[in-house]
Amino acid sequence: MLERFLQRHAEAGLSAAAEALFPVNDLGAPDYRTTDVVARTLDYLRLLPSRQRTLLVCLFAFVELGAPLLLLRPARFSRLPVARREHAIRSFRASPLLPLRVVGDAIKACMTMMYMSHPAALAHVGAFRGCGRAGNTPAGEAR
Secondary structure (H helix, E strand, O other), X not given: OHHHHHHHHHHHHHHHHHHHHOOOOOXXXXXXXXOOHHXXXXXXXXXXXXXXXXXXXXXXXXXXXXHHHHHOOOOOHHHOOHHHHHHHHHHHHHOOOHHHHHHXXXXXXXXXXXXXXXXXXXXXXXXXXOOOOOOOOOOOOOO
């Protein structure tokens, strides 16, 4: 029961963080939906050993549920406006408090890893070669 509770809130926090870090934009950069960050991260979590999976689930659940205390706003992380969520992650990463910096850096690192492992993100930054795994090669590129 606790595991389902944490998983549900971790997914909300994960989705909210992905949208904040890789929002829909006019720059032409792929967004969190185009790169399927949330679904791919959930798939990644299923592949991790139990201890590492639990740490990441707790990270995203903590951010989701702890937002009222961490941000002094009466709302969960996923219910905040996108700009406020982005500012929150930046604030965590710049905090003088080491635990908040670790939380912010962990969120940014996990999300960036998943985002930059997608062929659309790689193509956008000019790195056209992904790994040889099915689905990780940009369309039209020969292997």
